[in-house]
Amino acid sequence: MLALPATSGTSTRQPNRGSPVSHSNESLRIGVIGLGAMGRGSALAMHERGLDVVGCDIVEQARHAFEAEGGRSASLPSELGGCQVVVVLVVNAQQVETVLYGDQGVAKHLAPGSLIIQCATVAPAFARELGERLDAMGLSMLDAPVSGGVAKARSGDLSVMASGDKNAFDKAEPVLGAMAATVYRLGDRPGVGSSMKLVNQLLAGVHIATAAEAMALGIRLGLDPETVYEVITHSAGNSWMFENRVPHILKGDYTPLSAVDIFVKDLNLVHETGRDLAMPTPLSSSALQQFTAAKGAGFGRDDDSAVIKVYQRLGGIELPAAANDPEEV
Amino acid sequence: MLALPATSGTSTRQPNRGSPVSHSNESLRIGVIGLGAMGRGSALAMHERGLDVVGCDIVEQARHAFEAEGGRSASLPSELGGCQVVVVLVVNAQQVETVLYGDQGVAKHLAPGSLIIQCATVAPAFARELGERLDAMGLSMLDAPVSGGVAKARSGDLSVMASGDKNAFDKAEPVLGAMAATVYRLGDRPGVGSSMKLVNQLLAGVHIATAAEAMALGIRLGLDPETVYEVITHSAGNSWMFENRVPHILKGDYTPLSAVDIFVKDLNLVHETGRDLAMPTPLSSSALQQFTAAKGAGFGRDDDSAVIKVYQRLGGIELPAAANDPEEV
Numbered sequence: 001m002l003a004l005p006a007t008s009g010t011s012t013r014q015p016n017r018g019s020p021v022s023h024s025n026e027s028l029r030i031g032v033i034g035l036g037a038m039g040r041g042s043a044l045a046m047h048e049r050g051l052d053v054v055g056c057d058i059v060e061q062a063r064h065a066f067e068a069e070g071g072r073s074a075s076l077p078s079e080l081g082g083c084q085v086v087v088v089l090v091v092n093a094q095q096v097e098t099v100l101y102g103d104q105g106v107a108k109h110l111a112p113g114s115l116i117i118q119c120a121t122v123a124p125a126f127a128r129e130l131g132e133r134l135d136a137m138g139l140s141m142l143d144a145p146v147s148g149g150v151a152k153a154r155s156g157d158l159s160v161m162a163s164g165d166k167n168a169f170d171k172a173e174p175v176l177g178a179m180a181a182t183v184y185r186l187g188d189r190p191g192v193g194s195s196m197k198l199v200n201q202l203l204a205g206v207h208i209a210t211a212a213e214a215m216a217l218g219i220r221l222g223l224d225p226e227t228v229y230e231v232i233t234h235s236a237g238n239s240w241m242f243e244n245r246v247p248h249i250l251k252g253d254y255t256p257l258s259a260v261d262i263f264v265k266d267l268n269l270v271h272e273t274g275r276d277l278a279m280p281t282p283l284s285s286s287a288l289q290q291f292t293a294a295k296g297a298g299f300g301r302d303d304d305s306a307v308i309k310v311y312q313r314l315g316g317i318e319l320p321a322a323a324n325d326p327e328e329v
Numbered sequence: 330m331l332a333l334p335a336t337s338g339t340s341t342r343q344p345n346r347g348s349p350v351s352h353s354n355e356s357l358r359i360g361v362i363g364l365g366a367m368g369r370g371s372a373l374a375m376h377e378r379g380l381d382v383v384g385c386d387i388v389e390q391a392r393h394a395f396e397a398e399g400g401r402s403a404s405l406p407s408e409l410g411g412c413q414v415v416v417v418l419v420v421n422a423q424q425v426e427t428v429l430y431g432d433q434g435v436a437k438h439l440a441p442g443s444l445i446i447q448c449a450t451v452a453p454a455f456a457r458e459l460g461e462r463l464d465a466m467g468l469s470m471l472d473a474p475v476s477g478g479v480a481k482a483r484s485g486d487l488s489v490m491a492s493g494d495k496n497a498f499d500k501a502e503p504v505l506g507a508m509a510a511t512v513y514r515l516g517d518r519p520g521v522g523s524s525m526k527l528v529n530q531l532l533a534g535v536h537i538a539t540a541a542e543a544m545a546l547g548i549r550l551g552l553d554p555e556t557v558y559e560v561i562t563h564s565a566g567n568s569w570m571f572e573n574r575v576p577h578i579l580k581g582d583y584t585p586l587s588a589v590d591i592f593v594k595d596l597n598l599v600h601e602t603g604r605d606l607a608m609p610t611p612l613s614s615s616a617l618q619q620f621t622a623a624k625g626a627g628f629g630r631d632d633d634s635a636v637i638k639v640y641q642r643l644g645g646i647e648l649p650a651a652a653n654d655p656e657e658v
Contacts, residue, residue, distance in 0.1 A: 124550055147565060159564065184560055186552075195550040196560055199543050203566030206539045210612050214532045217599070220608045221453055221524040223515075231513055231525055235476060235488060237532030239568035270546070279549045279644035283539050286615040315608035 028052060030175055031080035031106070032087045033099045035062040035073070038119075038146070039089035041153030044069050046178040049156065056080055056099075077102075081109030085175055086116050089146075092265060093122040096130070112138035115171045119146050119160075123269050124195040125276065131164070131190030142168040143190035145197035146180070149257060157181040161200070163192035198273060201266040202284050207241035208263065208304050209287035214242075215249055216311035225250055225320055245305040252322035254302040261300045263291045263307075357381060359504055360409035361416045362428045362435070364391040364402070367448075367475070368418035370482030373398050375507040378485065385409055385428075406431075410438030414504055415445050418475075421594060422451040425459070441467035444500045448475045448489075452598050453524040454605065460493075460519030471497040472519035474526035475509070478586065486510040490529070492521035527602060530595040531613050536570035537592065537633050538616035543571075544578055545640035554579055554649055577634040581651035589636060590629045592620045 028051070032043040035057035043055040043066060055066045056074045063073040077099045080086055086106055088096055096118060100107045107116075116134055118127060118141060127143045134141045142164035152158050159182040162169070169185065176183050186192045214237070218228040229246050232238055248254060267288035274281040290307050297313060299306040312319055357380070361372040364386035372384040372395060384395045385403045392402040406428045409415055415435055417425055425447060429436045436445075445463055447456060447470060456472045463470045471493035481487050488511040491498070498514065505512050515521045543566070547557040558575050561567055577583060596617035603610040619636050626642060628635040641648055 161560065182563070184556075186556065186560075192552065195547065195552050196557065198550070199547040199552065199557055200561060200564050200566040202546060203539060203543045203561060203568070203571065206542075206612065207536070207566070207568060210532060210535045210539075213535075213610055213612050214528050217531060217603060217606075217608055217610060218524065218528040220606050221527070221602070223521065223524050223528065227513075227515065228525065228528055231490065231515075232529060232532065234511070235529050236569050236573070237529040237536070239532070239536060239571075240565050242532065242568075244565070273550070274546060277546075277549050277644075279546055279640070279646075281542055281546060282615045282619065283535065283542050283612060286611045290611065311608070315606075317608075 028085065028174065029054065029083045030085045030087065031056055031074075031077075031083035032089060033057075033077050033080070033106070034089040034091075034095070035059070035066045036089070036091070037150040038153045039087075040066050040069075040071075041150055042087065042089060042146075042156070042158070042179045043071055045154060045156035046175065047071055049178040051174065051178055054080060054083065076104040077106035078104040078109055080106045081111075083110070084114050085171060086110065086114065087119060087175060087179075088116060089119045092120060093126045096120050096122060096126075100130075100134075107134070107137060107139065110139055113140065115140045115142065115168055117142045117144050117172055117175060118190070119144050121145050121197050121201060121266055121269065122194055123273055124191045124198060125273070127194035128189070128191030140164070140168045140171065141190050142172045143193035144172070144176070145193055147197070147200065148181075152181070153179075160184065161186060161193045161196040163187035164190055198266075198270060201263075202270045202281070204241055205263040205267045205270070205291065206283050206287040207239040208245055209290045209307050211239065211242040211246055212249070212290070212305065212308035212311055215246060216308055216315055216317055219317045219319070220315055245303075248303050248305040249308055250320050252320045254299070254306045256301060256303045258304050259301050260291055260294045260304050260306055263304050264288070264295050264300065267291060357414065357503065358383065358412045359414045359416065360385055360403075360406075360412035360435070361418060362386075362406050362409070363418040363420075363424070364388070364395045365418070365420070366479040367482045368416075369395050369398075369400075370479055371416065371418060371475075371485070371487070371508045372400055374483060374485035375504065376400055378507040380503060380507055383409060383412065405433040406435035407433040407438055409435045410440075412439070413443050414500060415439070415443065416448060416504060416508075417445060418448045421449060422455045425449050425451060425455075429459075429463075436463070436466060436468065439468055442469065444469045444471065444497055446471045446473050446501055446504060447519070448473050450474050450526050450530060450595055450598065451523055452602055453520045453527060454602070456523035457518070457520030469493070469497045469500065470519050471501045472522035473501070473505070474522055476526070476529065477510075481510070482508075489513065490515060490522045490525040492516035493519055527595075527599060530592075531599045531610070533570055534592040534596045534599070534620065535612050535616040536568040537574055538619045538636050540568065540571040540575055541578070541619070541634065541637035541640055544575060545637055545644055545646055548646045548648070549644055574632075574634040577632050578637055579649050581649045583628070583631040583635045585630060585632045587633050588630050589620055589623045589633050592633050592636075593617070593624050593629070596620060 144162040146158045148158040160180045270284045460470045473491040475487045477487040489509045599613045
């Protein structure tokens with residue numbers, strides 16, 4: 001069921017790069033709901049590859065940012081009835097529910113056979129049930145959580161962990177080709193993509209909190225933080241997240257690339273899913289408590305590496321200061 | 330204070346490879362205490378590079394294994410009085426204490442100015458105090474925990490996280506050059522090396538337990554374990570330990586490369602050190618509980634990836650079976 005990155009990425013993407021729009025894409029109108037940093041990036045990546053895209057967000061500022069780069073926008077999901085493919089790039093299941101089934105939701109306006117590409121990180125059970133509900137309306141769904149961050153969204157280089165039937169994958173192909181460098185085909189029905197994303201978020205969330213715990217202990221032991229980073233990134237204690245997030249701590253720069261709030265949400269999904277399946281997840285729960293404490297202390301909208309401030313407050317360590325701390329200038 | 334891997338590795342090691350033994354090394358006798366898999370490997374690596382090495386272990390079988398590969402051995406640390414450098418490659422602080430200060434300990438037999446290279450993973454406070462005690466006897470100490478595993482010990486390619494004064498580093502140079510590919514010079518007194526090793530073990534231990542938790546949840550969600558491995562090792566959820574240990578789970582092969590017992594010990598050191606410093610380490614404590622449960626369930630001497638069997642027992646998942654399960658043959 002697995003398409004390897006190189007193969008899949010190349011084959012899905014190639015037709016959309018620098019070549020004229022093909023006949024089948026000419027008649028395809030795509031709606032992108034959610035023009036936050038991720039959604040705007042993906043919508044612009046599609047637009048630049050010649051796809052007919054309408055971006056949708058209730059926030060005026062988000063629409064203007066999209067329009068400023070050449071995009072066409074709508075303010076309500078219900079205005080996207082003419083689209084054959086709707087990409088949902090919102091934050092959580094509640095927002096997915098609202099944009100599809102709320103008063104101004106798009107679902108009831110779509111023609112039979114239209115495709116929803118669901119990209120939010122949601123509980124696998126929610127994704128599975130959503131697929132059934134859309135199917136009952138004659139709509140198709142690809143369960144397709146994304147990862148890679150804002151820069152890769154903008155360049156069309158996301159990773160997509162996708163599941164759905166062949167028809168859904170076929171219909172999604174030009175869209176995924178414009179959004180993603182790698183498409184994992186994980187199964188033939190919604191829920192599998194969200195399961196894989198949840199496993200990834202479990203690891204990512206615990207690794208960030210553990211990186212913070214390790215740096216905090218190292219600093220408390222009197223180690224030089226830069227040296228800890230240098231040694232650990234060459235040792236068996238390394239993780240993708242340690243390597244990526246600890247530099248934010250070293251620079252004292254907590255500008256959010258991905259926020260504490262995201263892992264409060266995603267590790268709650270891990271917790272709820274484990275509870276529903278009667279599978280204990282003690283490490284995830286412990287990390288969830290640390291992110292929850294970080295949010296409680298007022299750092300919810302800071303970069304997720306700010307979870308180290310929980311250790312700072314409790315353990316009394318001194319963290320590296322920002323080189324250009326605005327308060328000092 | 331930090332020597333980068335390439336530079337340091339090359340410069341410390343080069344003189345010992347394929348060239349005649351230099352005059353200064355001719356008169357240097359080295360004792361290696363602890364001929365377990367790591368100690369035997371390092372002692373043989375030194376022997377093959379022309380150093381005058383005596384290996385020491387109270388276990389007859391360990392001595393025979395060393396002698397079978399050409400090594401010379403002694404059964405008691407007190408027999409190593411003629412050595413100018415003694416490398417201590419035992420399991421924990423209690424063993425370090427015994428081989429140095431027990432009835433048959435080596436410390437009182439060494440000539441003033443001799444060097445102890447302490448390689449066990451011990452509490453930083455223990456390493457610091459040990460340095461002071463040895464110093465009071467006129468002996469020198471390098472705090473030098475190692476990492477890299479059995480194969481790298483045998484090939485002389487370990488990483489060493491070392492601290493001590495210049496005299497200790499100078500005297501240790503030919504020995505470290507034979508044992509290690511990378512020597513991190515972390516500080517000028519014992520304790521800093523052990524601090525760095527503890528930070529690494531914190532990360533390594535939590536990452537192994539988290540890899541087990543993630544695989545367990547993935548399997549419980551119905552994901553294919555091989556696919557989870559493939560996707561995660563290309564995603565932000567990856568860690569050195571996930572990449573290295575999950576294949577053991579996929580093969581159902583829990584032959585110990587590094588045992589559950591090691592992380593029960595090392596995460597206890599993290600816990601005790603955090604307690605002494607009043608620095609909470611909740612993620613490490615949670616991982617410690619999982620390794621403790623694995624030991625309690627009888628898997629202490631299995632590979633550390635066997636911590637997933639705790640999740641198996643509680644969550645009722647089916648793990649991949651060994652391809653050549655002896656019970657099935």
